[in-house]
Amino acid sequence: MTDATGKKIEFILILLALMVLVLLSKKLEKYASGEIVKLAEKEKKSQVIVLDAGHGGSDPGKIGVHEEKEKEINLEIALKVEKMLKKKKIKVIMTRTDDQMLDDQSDAGQKVRDLRERVRKINGEKPVFAVSIHQNSYPDAGIHGAQVFYYRHSAESEQAAKTMQEALRAADIGNTRQAKANDTYYLLKRTEVPIIIVECGFLSNPEEAKKLTTPEYQDDVAKAIVNGIVTCMEK
Structure with missing residues (x-):
């Protein structure tokens, strides 16, 4: 070679x-x-979101100016949010899916035990964060707009609340409310994971109370909450 x-x-x-x-x-x-x-x-x-529809059963929550029951509106919106999140392949755990309290003993301590059970369930699921859905009320019937509350001593809850508040304002251009810190609400104090309370509107405001009972407006609120949740998960 x-x-x-x-x-x-x-x-x-x-x-x-x-x-x-x-x-x-x-x-x-x-x-x-x-x-x-x-x-x-x-x-x-593996990312889990817990949705908590406030009140239920013998606890109606706030009663609106047209006799609207907070517990019913809370559940309707929560179920819509659950459905939308599942379409996005996000795992959702509900604290309740029907008209009941989480404690079945009808006595003076039922409300406290109900709250404790909600906290136990949320903590046990260890979600990315939890969203508790409620409706607001105030003596001044002119007050309106969705508002988000967070635990004052949780930076993660504060960030989630501000993100959610932006999403809710985007769905209602007339809403100028800001996310608000709180250190007295039982759910906020006792929950070991980031949690926010979404007050979707004021049942003491005649116009807003009427809107909150319509499927169309409930859809708008649910979409805003879903947008807030998704944005929080992406951060």
Whole structure:
């Protein structure tokens, strides 16, 4: 074999080796990308949101100017939010799905036990965060607008509340209310994960109370809450 022939064979072998390396690197890159996507999907599936429809059963919550019952509006909106989130492949746990309290003993301590059970359920699920849905009321019938409350000593809850408040204002351009800190609400104090309370509107305001009972407006509020939740999860 001549030196020229040997060099030619050596060159071909090197070229083949380089081609093999390129092919292997592409396969590894594709595999790695696939694994990253799988991990991202797995992480998304593991993210849980707890929705808490306030009141229920013998506890009607606020009673509106047209006899609207807060417990009913809370549940309607919560069920709509649940449905929308599930379409986005987000796992949702509900504290209640029908008209009942979470404690079935009808006595003076039922309300406290109901709240304790909600907290126990939320803490047990260990969600990314929890959203408790309520309706507001105030002596001044002119006050209106959805407002979000958060635990004063939780930075994560504060961030989630401000994000949710922005989403709610986007759905109601007349709403100028701001997310508000609180350190007295039982749910906010006792829950071990980030939690916010969404007061969807004022049942003491005749116009807002009427809107809150309509499926169309409930859909708008539910969409705003879903947008707030999704934005929070992306941050």
